[in-house]
Amino acid sequence: MTLDIRGSIKNTKLSTNPYVVFEELLSNAIDSYLIRKASDPHAPDMHVEVEVTFVPAGLDENQEDMIVSCQDNGCGLGDEQLKAFLTKDTSYKDDLSISGIGQCKGAGRIQFFHHFSELLLESTYPDESSFTERKLHYLEPQKQIEAENFSSTPANRGRTGTRITLKQLKPFVHARVMRGDELSSLFSASALKKNVLLTFLQRLIGLDSSLGEFEINFSSQHWKKDAQNSTLKRSDLPNVTTVETVTAEEYNPATGERVADPQNFKISHYKLDAKLYDLPKNSIALCAKSSPVKDITSRYLRSKTEQNNPVGDYHHIILIESDYLDLRVNEQRDDFECIASEFMPGDMFSPDGISYAAIYDAIDPVIQEMVVPADWKKETVLKVVSNHFGISEDMLRDTSTRIVYGDTPLAVAERVLKKYQERVIDETAEIMSLKDEITRSEPDSDDFREKINELSWKYTASLKNIDMANLSQLIVRRAAIVQILDLACGKNLVMQNVDSDARRKDERIIHSIFFPMRKDSSEVSDHDIWLLSEEYHYYDYIASDLPLSKLTWDDGSKIFSEDVDQEIQNILLKRADENGGKRPDIAIFSKEGSAIIVEFKAPGVQMDEHIGDLQEYAYLLNAKSGGKLKKFYGYLIGDSVNTLRVGGSWTKFPMGNGWFLSSALNDPESGVKLGETYFEILHFKDVIERAKKRIGVYQGKLNLKLDFQEEDS
Structure with missing residues (x-):
């Protein structure tokens, strides 16, 4: 029988648990006692002494080494136990059929040799009618331990049990496993008791009365500090809650x-x-x-x-x-x-x-x-997940995603979207498989339409997963845009907090929220013109604060040309030339002949002073387009208006503070009808309210409880 120390260390990894040596010593002590108790029902209660002595590491008293000793009153190291000690992959404990002893491979004691360079073993065990004392002294670089390395001598009847002493902690273990921490803090008597209570609680309680009124005594001594003593008793064990x-x-x-x-x-x-x-x-x-x-x-x-x-x-x-x-x-x-x-x-x-x-x-x-603290609220995390990421409660249920204590909103969103992504990948693979089958099938076969139906249902199901995430993100994004517009109109954005001498950019800021300035739809696809009307989002061309002469359709052709009916051109060209530098804030066009004109006025600017701008723009665009643009929708948007200066032809909205005017666009000199106009004077708060109502419908369908305003407060 031989225990190959070097081979065992090579084939058994170093444990990452800094307390592993103490846990293995105590675990072996408990097993040893249970073996004794099984053969001697009158054995005294279990008693274990764990001693740690801290000594200087070499001549440098600023560094610590330690000597660990564990004395039990178990069965001792008899012949059967010796065989098990010398067998790496042992099944000795497996065959004992003693309650409380778990299966074992004998790898625990290899941690002794991983951690320490020297081991002393002293054991007294009953040998028929007498007692025998067995000893071992191991010291690196000894490669193997054999039965011949143990000495056996008769002993007087005394305390049955085993003492294992470990010396010379290896420096790399101190650095790697203990991370260089102070040994006397990690392994003081009080620290060891607390760790054993945590580690052995379930086992000690599970053994119930098998260990009797046990005591595990811990003592620690330091060459510079007072000694410590601490005891763990059966009465210290709590009841399970x-x-x-x-x-x-x-x-x-x-x-x-x-x-x-x-x-x-x-x-x-x-x-x-x-x-x-x-x-x-x-x-x-x-x-x-x-x-x-x-x-x-x-x-x-x-x-x-x-x-x-x-x-x-x-x-x-x-x-x-x-x-x-x-x-x-x-x-x-x-x-x-x-x-x-x-x-x-x-x-x-x-x-x-x-x-x-x-x-x-x-x-x-x-x-x-x-373990969740009483002050933690799942609803708080759910609100942020919904507001910031568009993840609704329905989506959480659909993906079986739970919000747990400690979860960040980002982590929850990532889990949900990952599950949807996995579904989409799986479903796409199934769709592609069905497509392959369809291409190989014959249209006049019996199962052709069955395959088509299966493909359509699977495709529809996959769209649900894809669109659920996309639509939720869209609604949350729009809610954020509405909130930003609301803040900008009230001059409450951080960037609007400027010195009195600085030039204000309120109109520019509001303008840019709807559509980036000096850009057109050939350059920008991500904009928020939907704030005015959802259908405007899909018009053929949108331009923001660009010279009219540079506007083109998506095929490169000019929107406006000089080719107009000669009879009308002589009248209109003069007006067009005079206003050649004038352009609307935002102009939206469709090839069917309609145009949307948007004119913003900064907070505090009187809109009634600019009512004529909309009519002027309509004449101008009609002339420049060669008469192709005939239907004009105009919006004058601000927050201030002198109601006495709004003419009688304007009609006040039943709800809100705005007005509208619908009339023909006639040339003022010839009376020739050029087209039709529909104009609105709107307050920013009315635009914001309309937008909130539109996204509110989607929020309700998706069960998204968005409330940016409340969150900000």
């Missing part, structure tokens, strides 16, 4: 078929009064063999402050256990193997079983109820 069992299931998102057997997970919640339990942190962990393995606290308590302090005056320990996890814990017992992050359809390399995503789907709702 809540135990719930959930079932995790994995389904193929494309087919809806179950891809693995369902697995049960037990969630044990310990809610500990912070005044009674001075713990260093909250702990939520996936467990194996009743011991925490994978810490997932940050999934539910996102900040370090929340993780390391009481939540609502309580520390929380939540332990998740499952046979599924027991079978997949790695040798270092600091993670699990062969559990995928999420199930990927069609991935031939995907491990068998359910994924972490399926596990979290099952346990998240339960744990969130256990």
Whole structure:
């Protein structure tokens, strides 16, 4: 029998858990006691002494080394235990059939050799009618440990059990695993007790009376500091607050078929009064063999402050256990193997079983109820998700996306859109497959129209997924534009907060919200002329504050030409020449002969002084277009008007503060009818109100509760 130290270190990875040596020592001590108790029902209660001595590392007293010792009153290192100690992949404990002893591969003690260069083992065990003391002294660079390396001598009847002492902590372990932290802080007596309570809580409670009225004593000594002592007793163990069992299931998102057997997970919640339990942190962990393995606290308590302090005056320990996890814990017992992050359809390399995503789907709702702070409101996150990203509650339900404590609105939006993207990809692949089948089918076959119907339904379903996201984004974007316009009209944008001597740009700002200045629709496709009317968004050509002579259709041809009827041209050319430099703020044209003229007036400017501008623009555009533009819609928009100067021909709107005028466009000199006009004088607040009502219809259909104004306040 030989334990190959170098080979074992090579084939067993260094654990990332800084307390792994203490946990392995204590775990072995518990197992050893249970073995003794099974053969001797009258054995005394379990008693374990854990001692840590901090010594200077070399001659430099600014650096620490430590000596770790663990003394138990277990069964001792008899012949069977010696065989197990010298066997790397042992099944010794598996065959004992003793309640509370978990399956074991014998890899835990390899961490002793990873961490320390020297090991002393002293054990007393009953040998028939007498007692034997067995000792081992291991010191690097010794490569192997064999049975011959142990000394065995008769011993007087004394304390049965084993003491393991570890010396010379390896510097690279201190740097890599302990991250260079002060050893005397990490492994003080009080710190060790707290860590053991967190780590062994479930196992100690599960063993119930098997350990008796146990005591685990911790002591630490430092060459410069006072000694510390702390004890963990059975009476220190809290009662479990809540135990719930959930079932995790994995389904193929494309087919809806179950891809693995369902697995049960037990969630044990310990809610500990912070005044009674001075713990260093909250702990939520996936467990194996009743011991925490994978810490997932940050999934539910996102900040370090929340993780390391009481939540609502309580520390929380939540332990998740499952046979599924027991079978997949790695040798270092600091993670699990062969559990995928999420199930990927069609991935031939995907491990068998359910994924972490399926596990979290099952346990998240339960744990969130256990640890969420009282001041956290899901509705607050939902509101931002809806306002900023256009994600409605219907979309959350449709994609089975939950908002959990610690979620950012961006994270929620990303999860929803990712699920829609995956659906679209899967559905597109199905559509392409159907298209291929259709191209190979015969139009006079019986299944031809069946395939066509199937394709149309699948295509319609995919459009729903695509359009749901796109339409929601559009509505949220428009709501934001309306809010910005509202702020600009009230001079409440940050950029409008200028010194009194600076030139104001209020009209320019408002103008640019509708349509970028000095641009046309050949350059800009992203604009917001819909604020006036939805149909204007789709006119053939839009120009903003550009010289009329430069305006062209999308095919490059001029909108306006000098070719007009000679009889009318002589009259109009003079007016057109005089106003050659005059142009509307925004002009919108259709090839059917209609034009929309928009004229903005800065807040405070009297609109009644510019009523004639609309009529002038109509004459001008009619003349310049050679009479092709005959229908003119004009908007004069501002916030100030002297109602006494608005002529009697204007009609006031039943709702709002604006007026409208519909009349023929006649040449004032010849009386010849040139076209028709429809003009409106509008207040900015009326335009804003109209826009809000339009997007409100879509908001209602999408169940988007947008309220930028309330959020800003």
